[in-house]
Amino acid sequence: MSFSIQYKPLFKVDVLHLFFLNNGLKTFFSMNAADTEKHLDGYDLNAFLSIAPTRETQEQLKGYNLVFKNTNSGFAVWTKVHSDDNTFPFIPLPDDLSLSFLIQIKDPTFYNYTDLKPANLGKTSYFSNRRLSTEAPTFPLINKSGDHFSINETFALTQESAAAVKKSLSSAEKMNLFGLIRLHMKANIPALNIIAPDGKIADPPKTFELVFNNRKTIWRYIFRKDPKVKNNDAVKKEGADPNVLISKSELPLTQKGFISLGLGGKDLPNPDTKLIKPNTLNTKYYSEIYM
Numbered sequence: 001m002s003f004s005i006q007y008k009p010l011f012k013v014d015v016l017h018l019f020f021l022n023n024g025l026k027t028f029f030s031m032n033a034a035d036t037e038k039h040l041d042g043y044d045l046n047a048f049l050s051i052a053p054t055r056e057t058q059e060q061l062k063g064y065n066l067v068f069k070n071t072n073s074g075f076a077v078w079t080k081v082h083s084d085d086n087t088f089p090f091i092p093l094p095d096d097l098s099l100s101f102l103i104q105i106k107d108p109t110f111y112n113y114t115d116l117k118p119a120n121l122g123k124t125s126y127f128s129n130r131r132l133s134t135e136a137p138t139f140p141l142i143n144k145s146g147d148h149f150s151i152n153e154t155f156a157l158t159q160e161s162a163a164a165v166k167k168s169l170s171s172a173e174k175m176n177l178f179g180l181i182r183l184h185m186k187a188n189i190p191a192l193n194i195i196a197p198d199g200k201i202a203d204p205p206k207t208f209e210l211v212f213n214n215r216k217t218i219w220r221y222i223f224r225k226d227p228k229v230k231n232n233d234a235v236k237k238e239g240a241d242p243n244v245l246i247s248k249s250e251l252p253l254t255q256k257g258f259i260s261l262g263l264g265g266k267d268l269p270n271p272d273t274k275l276i277k278p279n280t281l282n283t284k285y286y287s288e289i290y291m
Contacts, residue, residue, distance in 0.1 A: 006086055009205040010079040011194050013181060014145060015045050019113040019214035024257025029148050044072050048107035051075050054100045056168060064091045087200045095186040103178045112276040113253045115213035123156040125179030127210060129187035134161045141192060145207035216250040217287040219271055234261045
């Protein structure tokens with residue numbers, strides 16, 4: 001008699017950052033299937049964020065015959081299944097089982113190109129298919145794949161909730177912590193359940209989605225001498241200094257593509273993400289380019 005050990009996807013989480021996936025003014029979610037696949041092939045989440053199970057969850061994964069796998073766009077958890085019925089996990093997964101995953105920032109310029117308000121800095125974001133009892137009923141749940149709902153300040157925990165969530169984390173786990181993904185087998189709403197009422201794996205397996213918007217800034221060009229701007233140029237004088245010009249509107253920062261901004265019939269360079277300066281009220285951001 002022969003038998004084989006089989007694993008199947010339990011759930012998947014995609015973490016998409018539009019700074020890396022948009023192409024200039026063309027947005028990732030407006031691309032055709034071929035372009036979408038091409039951009040995802042070159043996308044590497046692990047270059048700017050680290051996602052890993054907490055120490056407690058690592059033990060749970062072992063105990064329930066679950067396997068965590070990083071992907072270029074997020075991560076997946078696989079489960080060992082029964083040899084005689086591969087729609088069931090090998091070890092039944094309790095309704096109240098939750099798995100937690102750390103989101104830690106690796107790129108020191110992350111907030112430069114990520115559209116999050118300054119008030120969010122230092123707060124702990126929380127993405128789950130169940131709300132914490134210490135949070136308001138309006139606290140958002142994690143989104144399904146295809147929802148394309150961008151992360152914002154509403155996902156930030158209160159101080160009380162953040163302290164409780166981080167209580168079991170080690171010092172290393174708290175370092176550069178942006179937030180936590182915590183997924184329960186049974187959610188607050190059936191659409192986010194990972195396990196069906198009869199204990200089977202959801203069919204198809206659930207895919208959740210986190211989307212980071214890329215920041216938009218006013219592009220500020222600092223010249224050594226007066227560039228002689230005209231009304232039909234895509235930039236204008238910022239103030240009394242004729243050597244400083246700015247874009248007429250906010251423009252998105254993207255790793256790929258080029259946004260045409262004309263001055264005297266020539267395109268001005270697009271900014272990088274290193275020189276980002278807020279105004280005094282933190283209501284606008286400026287990308288500075290020295291010419």
